Structure formats: C-alpha cells, structure tokens
Amino acid sequence: MHAVLAAAQTLKAPDLDYFALAPEIVLTAVLVGILLLDVFVDETRKYLVTQVAGLGLLVSLVPVVALAANGADRSMLGGAYVVDNFALLVKALFLATGYVVLLMSSDYIGEGDYYEGEYSFLLLSSLLGMMVMGSSRDLITIFVALELLSIPAYLLAGWRKRDLRSNEACLKYYLLGVLASAVMLYGMSLIFGATGSTVLRTIGREVGGSVGEEPIVTLGIFFIVVGFAFKVSAVPFHFWAPDTYEGAPTPVTAFLSVASKAAGFVALLQLVYIGFFGREEVWGPLFWVLAALTMTVGNLVALRQTNVVRMLAYSSVAQAGYILVPFAVAGSNPAANATAQTAALVYLLIYAAMNLGAFAIVMAVARKTRSAEISSYGGLFTYAPGLTLLMSVFLFSLAGIPPLAGWFAKLYIFESALDAGTAAAVTLAVVAGLNAVIALFYYSAVAKEMWMRPVPDGDTTPIPVPPALAAALAFTAIVVVAVGVYPQAFARLGDLAQLTLR
Amino acid sequence: MSAFLRGYLSVLVFGFAAVAMVGAMLGAGRLLRPSRPQPQKYIAYESGVDPVGTGWSQSQVRYYIFALLFVMFDVEAVFIFPWAIRLEALGIFGLVEMLIFIVILALGLVYAWRKGVLRWV
Amino acid sequence: MYLNQFLLLAAFLFSVGVYGVLARKNGVLVLMSIELILNAVNINLVAFGAFHDTVAGQVFALFVIAVAAAEVGVGLAIVLLIYRNRHSIDLSEVDLMKG
Numbered sequence: 154m155h156a157v158l159a160a161a162q163t164l165k166a167p168d169l170d171y172f173a174l175a176p177e178i179v180l181t182a183v184l185v186g187i188l189l190l191d192v193f194v195d196e197t198r199k200y201l202v203t204q205v206a207g208l209g210l211l212v213s214l215v216p217v218v219a220l221a222a223n224g225a226d227r228s229m230l231g232g233a234y235v236v237d238n239f240a241l242l243v244k245a246l247f248l249a250t251g252y253v254v255l256l257m258s259s260d261y262i263g264e265g266d267y268y269e270g271e272y273s274f275l276l277l278s279s280l281l282g283m284m285v286m287g288s289s290r291d292l293i294t295i296f297v298a299l300e301l302l303s304i305p306a307y308l309l310a311g312w313r314k315r316d317l318r319s320n321e322a323c324l325k326y327y328l329l330g331v332l333a334s335a336v337m338l339y340g341m342s343l344i345f346g347a348t349g350s351t352v353l354r355t356i357g358r359e360v361g362g363s364v365g366e367e368p369i370v371t372l373g374i375f376f377i378v379v380g381f382a383f384k385v386s387a388v389p390f391h392f393w394a395p396d397t398y399e400g401a402p403t404p405v406t407a408f409l410s411v412a413s414k415a416a417g418f419v420a421l422l423q424l425v426y427i428g429f430f431g432r433e434e435v436w437g438p439l440f441w442v443l444a445a446l447t448m449t450v451g452n453l454v455a456l457r458q459t460n461v462v463r464m465l466a467y468s469s470v471a472q473a474g475y476i477l478v479p480f481a482v483a484g485s486n487p488a489a490n491a492t493a494q495t496a497a498l499v500y501l502l503i504y505a506a507m508n509l510g511a512f513a514i515v516m517a518v519a520r521k522t523r524s525a526e527i528s529s530y531g532g533l534f535t536y537a538p539g540l541t542l543l544m545s546v547f548l549f550s551l552a553g554i555p556p557l558a559g560w561f562a563k564l565y566i567f568e569s570a571l572d573a574g575t576a577a578a579v580t581l582a583v584v585a586g587l588n589a590v591i592a593l594f595y596y597s598a599v600a601k602e603m604w605m606r607p608v609p610d611g612d613t614t615p616i617p618v619p620p621a622l623a624a625a626l627a628f629t630a631i632v633v634v635a636v637g638v639y640p641q642a643f644a645r646l647g648d649l650a651q652l653t654l655r
Numbered sequence: 656m657s658a659f660l661r662g663y664l665s666v667l668v669f670g671f672a673a674v675a676m677v678g679a680m681l682g683a684g685r686l687l688r689p690s691r692p693q694p695q696k697y698i699a700y701e702s703g704v705d706p707v708g709t710g711w712s713q714s715q716v717r718y719y720i721f722a723l724l725f726v727m728f729d730v731e732a733v734f735i736f737p738w739a740i741r742l743e744a745l746g747i748f749g750l751v752e753m754l755i756f757i758v759i760l761a762l763g764l765v766y767a768w769r770k771g772v773l774r775w776v
Numbered sequence: 777m778y779l780n781q782f783l784l785l786a787a788f789l790f791s792v793g794v795y796g797v798l799a800r801k802n803g804v805l806v807l808m809s810i811e812l813i814l815n816a817v818n819i820n821l822v823a824f825g826a827f828h829d830t831v832a833g834q835v836f837a838l839f840v841i842a843v844a845a846a847e848v849g850v851g852l853a854i855v856l857l858i859y860r861n862r863h864s865i866d867l868s869e870v871d872l873m874k875g
Contacts, residue, residue: 188765
C-alpha cells in the first residue's frame with residue numbers, strides 16, 4: 154500500500170479518448186439503465202428490461218461502426234487499452250452474438266418464470282467484459298475483463314435455481330473457471346516478474362530478447378496457456394464443458410459455447426501474437442498437442458452421444474480444436490503467421506453464426522417435444538420442414554460441407570497449416586482432415602433422424618416458433634449461407650483486423 | 656547483517672517482548688490467585704445466566720448476505736485510497752470518475768434494498 | 777533484495793492451493809484453497825513489483841484482491857444454493873452428469 158500511495162503522488166489524470174471508449178460507455182449506461190428499470194418496474198412488465206437491453210446492444214454497435222469508419226488506431230493508458238481494427242471486429246462479433254442470444258432467450262426466460270431482469274443484466278455485464286477483452290493489451294486489463302465476463306456467466310449457468318442439474322452445471326463451471334483463472338494469474342505473475350511490465354507490447358519486446366530465455370518465462374507462458382485452455386474447453390481441460398452445457402438453460406449454453414469461448418480465443422490471440430511471439434518454441438508445441446487432442450477426443454466422444462445438447466457440447470469442444478490449429482502453426486514463418494491469424498478470426502466469426510443457429514433450432518424443437526434426445530428429432534421433416542432444413546444447414550456447415558460457411562472456415566484453417574509448411578503443421582492438417590470426416594458421421598446422424606425416421610410419438614402438430622426466435626434463426630442462417638456463397642467479404646474482414654506485431 | 660534482516664530483528668525483539676509480557680502477567684496471576692475449582696466455574700459465561708443448549712449452534716444463514724455486502728464495499732475501498740492522495744491534482748476529472756465508481760457501487764445497494772434483502776424478517 | 781524466499785513461499789502456497797482444490801470435497805474448503813492460490817499470486821506480484829521497483833505489481837495485486845472478493849462472493853452463493861437444494865456441501869455428491 155505504501156508504494157502505491159507514494160506512486161500516486163506522481164499520478165496524473167490519464168488522457169482518455171472518449172470516442173474510442175464510446176461502445177463500452179454506452180453499454181455501461183444501458184447496464185445502469187436496465188438495473189434501475191428492473192428494480193422499479195412491476196412484475197408484469199419485466200419484458201421491458203429485455204427490450205431495452207436488446208435496443209442498448211444495437212445502440213452500442215453504432216459507435217463501433219463509427220470507429221471502424223474512422224479507421225484510426227487509438228491507444229491509451231500507455232498502450233494498455235487499444236482500439237484497432239481487431240478490437241472493433243471482435244466487439245462487433247460479441248455485440249451481434251449477444252443480440253442473437255437475447256433474441257433466443259427472451260421467450261425462454263419470460264415463459265419459464267425465471268428472473269427476467271437480472272438475466273439481461275448479467276448477460277450484458279458479461280458482454281461488457283468481452284468488449285473490454287477485445288481492446289485489452291495489458292495483463293491487468295485482460296484479467297479484469299476475463300473476470301467481468303466470467304462471473305456473470307457462472308451465475309447464468311445456474312439460472313434454474315431449483316433444478317439440481319442446473320446447480321451442478323453452475324458449480325462445475327464455477328470451480329473449474331476459478332481454478333483456471335487462478336492458474337492463469339500465477340502465470341501472469343511470473344511473466345510480470347520476468348519482464349517487469351504488464352503491458353503486452355513491452356512484454357513482447359522483453360520476451361523476444363534475452364529475458365525470454367529464462368525458464369520462468371517458459372513456466373509463465375505454460376500456466377497462462379493452460380488457464381485459457383480451460384476457458385476455451387480444450388482437451389484435457391474440457392471436463393466441465395459437456396456437463397455445464399447440458400445443465401445450463403439452453404440459451405445460456407449457446408452463449409457460453411460461442412461468446413465465452415470466443416473471448417478466450419481473443420485473449421489468447423492477443424497474448425500470443427503481441428506478448429509471447431518471441432518464444433514460438435514454447436507455445437507452438439503446446440498448442441499443437443492441445444489442438445490435436447481437442448479435435449480428436451471431442452469428435453470421438455461426440456459420436457457416442459444420444460442427447461443433441463451433449464453432442465453439440467462435444468462438437469463445440471472439437472471446433473475449439475480446429476481454432477487451435479492456426480495457433481499451433483503461427484510461429485513457423487511470417488507468411489504463416491498472417492494467414493493463421495486471419496484463419497482463427499474467420500473461424501471464430503463463422504463458428505458463432507452456425508453454432509448459435511443450431512442451438513436456436515434445439516430450443517425451437519424443445520418447445521414442443523420437451524426433450525433434447527436425438528431420437529425425439531425423428532420425422533421432424535414431416536411436421537417442421539423449415540426447421541429441418543435450417544438445422545441441416547447448420548449441421549452441415551459445422552461439418553464443413555461446401556458451399557456453406559463452415560466449409561470456408563475449415564479451408565482457411567488448412568491453408569494456414571499448409572502455409573506453415575513444416576512437417577508438424579502438415580501432420581496437424583492431416584489430423585484435422587481425418588477429424589472432419591469423423592465429425593460428418595454424427596452430424597449426419599441427426600440429419601438422417603430428421604429426414605428419414607418416423608415420428609416417435611406420432612404427434613405431427615406443427616411447432617410454433619415465436620418471432621424473436623425466428624429472427625435469431627433468420628439472422629444466423631443468412632450469415633451461414635451468405636458467407637458460404639460469398640466468402641471473400643469475411644476473408645477481407647479477417648485480413649483487415651490483423652494484430653500488428655511488436 | 657543486511658539492512659533487510661536488521662529490519663526483521665526489531666520485529667523479532669518486539670515479538671519476544673510481547674510473549675514475555677503476556678507470560679509474566681498470566682504467571683503472576685497464577686502465583687497470586689487462590690485455586691478452588693468448582694464445576695460451576697467451568698460453565699460457559701452467558702451474562703451470569705445459566706447457558707441454554709450447546710455451545711455449538713449454527714448462526715442464521717441470513718447473516719451471510721450482510722457479511723457479503725460488507726466485504727464487497729470494504730474491498731472496493733482499495734481503489735479509493737490512492738485516489739484520495741491525489742485528489743487535488745486529478746481535479747474535476749478524478750472527482751467525476753470516482754463519483755461514477757461510487758454510484759455504480761451504490762446501485763448494487765439499491766438493488767439489494769429493492770429486492771428486500773436488507774429487511775430483517 | 778531477497779526475492780527467492782518470497783517466490784518459494786508463493787510456490788508452496790500455490791501447490792497447497794491446487795492440492796486443496798483437487799483433493800477436498802467440502803465446498804467451503806475448496807473456496808479457501810482457491811483463495812490460497814490467489815494469495816500466492818499476490819505475494820509473487822508484490823515481491824516482483826518491489827524487485828523491479830515498479831508500482832504495477834502492487835496495483836495488479838489490488839485488482840486481484842478486489843476481484844477475488846467478488847469471485848468468492850459468487851462462490852459462496854453457489855455453495856449456499858447447493859446446500860439449500862441438497863442439504864450437503866459435499867461436492868463429490870454433485871454428480872448427476874458424468875462428463
């Protein structure tokens with residue numbers, strides 16, 4: 154405390170760029186607004202909170218677009234908080250994901266007699282953390298952003314308070330999440346100790362120099378990568394994911410498997426590309442092993458699942474493995490590192506759309522069948538042809554069948570591995586290729602159930618899809634199909650949003 | 656001996672002095688007082704009244720909310736101390752920033768109040 | 777400057793904490809073990825901060841303390857929720873789903 158107080162003597166008011174902070178400021182104002190709205194509005198009009206929250210998300214997208222149009226990179230607080238194209242792209246991704254999740258959940262939460270106001274509040278808090286994560290180029294900022302996005306997510310996972318499964322989902326997510334962030338913090342403290350700075354750019358300079366040879370740096374990088382491996386549910390740190398995804402309310406599962414995972418990858422991109430790039434020989438093999446294990450185990454276990462949500466959970470574990478491939482090959486040569494970064498970003502964007510879409514279908518079907526067993530999807534085509542078609546689109550996109558978006562995403566992953574050109578990278582590409590084939594089995598098993606099998610209970614009344622859920626479906630489906638047909642636009646976004654090294 | 660260890664020497668001396676003082680006082684008391692043990696003297700003291708029930712009892716779980724609220728507000732004070740040192744230099748900017756910080760914290764209290772957490776029933 | 781002693785203490789605390797999280801079944805004890813890990817981190821940060829003569833380490837530690845309070849607050853609420861629904865805080869009993 155003494156040294157802090159002494160250092161405070163020289164503290165000056167920081168030079169803040171309010172335009173660069175505008176998306177976060179707007180979102181914070183919306184958060185304050187919906188909290189007040191929630192506590193002062195009566196029980197019958199809680200739906201107002203959700204509406205204001207949705208509107209607020211759209212409003213905070215406005216400054217993001219304005220900043221992107223302006224185009225200048227803005228850096229403040231000594232390089233700890235940077236608003237560049239990368240930050241803007243991931244912020245737009247998080248806001249869009251948040252909006253779709255809100256659309257998906259508005260009826261689910263409203264009908265289920267849950268705490269509607271608090272739900273939106275926690276969802277938006279978590280999104281605020283993600284937005285900050287997109288800009289954080291400093292260990293302290295990354296840590297605070299990570300906790301801001303995780304703590305509300307722990308609570309959301311346990312939203313069905315009286316349901317033992319939801320309790321269990323919440324507990325497992327919490328314990329492993331907290332352990333992961335504690336391990337990650339220990340790694341951060343070691344990195345700070347070796348380099349004497351918390352700003353990623355300075356760390357990058359030091360780690361690339363002679364300090365980088367110290368074993369303490371290796372240990373620090375190892376702990377940080379392991380901590381984030383928990384967050385993105387990479388094997389062997391994935392145990393929480395299937396249980397949490399099954400037990401949590403379905404819209405929350407969609408949110409966790411897309412936004413929370415994306416935030417973990419965003420942090421990893423920043424740490425690896427700016428902070429640790431000089432020590433490729435430490436993190437390269439680590440990511441190689443994680444990627445290979447995650448893809449293989451995720452896909453093999455997904456084959457055996459009988460519950461759609463659990464299958465999607467393991468599928469999302471496997472998808473995380475594909476996103477880890479570019480990390481594993483990034484350090485080989487300069488050309489590879491540029492493609493690798495684009496590949497990871499593009500995959501994140503496309504994965505968000507297709508996974509959210511698949512979960513939206515699961516929710517729509519569960520409204521009628523009250524079940525998520527794969528067998529309950531039998532004969533879906535006879536009474537809900539539209540949903541069947543969309544589900545097939547999302548599943549085949551996840552599998553990577555052309556001309557859907559997922560195909561393009563996988564193509565980019567392979568390209569990054571082949572660009573690297575080393576034996577290890579090519580081996581990893583082969584592993585990924587084999588996995589894509591395995592994955593096709595379980596995705597098409599669900600499709601077969603929907604198109605060819607008879608209806609299990611003979612009940613063929615159509616499924617009513619509420620407008621908000623339909624909007625979420627339409628939005629994700631359009632993205633998946635449009636990107637598949639016209640992929641250049643997304644690739645251009647990914648290229649523009651490169652993180653500048655050093 | 657380095658200055659670092661010398662700094663801890665005074666801590667050590669201070670510790671010994673504290674232990675010696677407590678020992679001396681308790682020892683003097685033991686030497687001076689008469690010793691007449693009776694069973695009543697070993698009963699837990701509850702304001703002179705005979706104790707009811709066992710010494711181990713669970714406290715109301717509702718205390719936990721208050722403890723939690725206290726801890727939250729208490730811990731956030733660490734951000735206020737460095738700010739207070741530099742209040743003059745930070746000027747209006749610092750004042751507004753800290754006001755925003757405290758207002759957002761207070762919103763948590765407003766939430767707890769409206770949800771009836773603070774009412775003791 | 778005496779750095780090693782602090783790092784050893786922190787490494788010891790970290791190990792004890794990780795062991796506690798993995799081996800303990802009582803929910804509250806697991807939370808305490810997590811606090812141990814975070815305290816190991818704080819010792820590291822403050823020691824390194826003094827070593828490099830920069831205030832960043834202590835500022836980081838302050839953030840860790842503040843955020844850890846929020847984290848453990850949520851954790852206690854979750855343990856309490858489990859207790860209300862199951863009348864036990866033995867975490868090994870919470871296994872309806874096998875990952």
